[in-house]
Amino acid sequence: MKIRNAKFGIGDVVRHRIHPFRGVIFDVDPEFANTEEWWNAIPADVRPSRDQPFYHLFAESADTEYVAYVSEQNLVADDSGVPIRHPQVRALMTPDAAGTYHWKVDAGIVH
Incomplete structure (x- = not known):
């Protein structure tokens, strides 16, 4: 079995290379x-x-928010700097100065 490192990590903002949606990786x-x-x-x-790695996203398009598996x-990385509106x-999560999102300490997420 070939071991591959994931290109993206939890909290990264990405967009689909073909379809018009973007999101934050959560798994x-x-x-x-x-x-x-x-x-x-x-x-x-x-x-x-x-x-290859597959990513779970809190995703959003122009019209809606949802969870995607991509x-x-x-x-591809989304470096637009536009905040994610997904509820x-x-x-x-909360963004840092670079635009990467991190789990809120009080969100009850166990790491």
């Missing part, structure tokens, strides 16, 4: 760890490799 899987149903719902011609190959980010 990382070293390789695909979702359901077969989820996997098979991705069209085969754009389905990413399973053997392969590393489809993410779970505001409730659980």
Whole structure:
């Protein structure tokens, strides 16, 4: 098994390289760890490799906020500096001066 280091970390702000959404990473899987149903719902011609990091995001588009699961190959850093409006980010995380988000101490998150 090839060991890969994740390109992004918890709290990083990223955007999808194709689809118009961005978000804050709140968890990382070293390789695909979702359901077969989820996997098979991705069209085969754009389905990413399973053997790369996958990221859980507090995501937002122009119209809505949601949780997304995205392969590393489809993410790029978002250096826009625009704050994330996702309500779970505001409730659980706070940004530092560089724009990276960190868990709030009083949010009840166990590390």
